[in-house]
Amino acid sequence: MPSSFPQRLGADQRLKSRKRIAAVFGSGECLQVGFLRVHHLKDPARAASVKAGFGVSTRTFRRSVDRNRVKRLMREAWRRQAGLLEINGQPEGGGLDIFLLYTGRVLPDYADLYGQVGQVIERLTNRYGHIV
Secondary structure, eight states: OOOSSOOSOOGGGBOOOHHHHHHHHHHOEEEEETTEEEEEEEETTSOSOEEEEEEEOTTTOOSHHHHHHHHHHHHHHHHHHGGGOEEOOOTTOOEEEEEEEEOOSSOOOHHHHHHHHHHHHHHHHHHHEEOO
């Protein structure tokens, strides 16, 4: 039975702006969890929201089919778990921009990526927010 609402990462949840992506890589912080390198930046000037971007190196995966598969798996793992990460209702508010890069050399299983994304969310929750 098909669901009545689309199960995808909405445009309001994706990090798409070149300026924001450049800011995340330029002045953001970085952490490594398994095969995921995560760049993140807190933006106090923005409304409280979490935006995420995903990438895979062309050097590692020459075929676009493989790169797109890894990004699709990361987006789905993020979409299912992103509800656990919520920015604390601090007076200054602010948004959080996150960019996840897959650095592994082999195509991952969904279960492995799901676990690594869960660890990323747990570490970001400890740093910025709380679990709902």
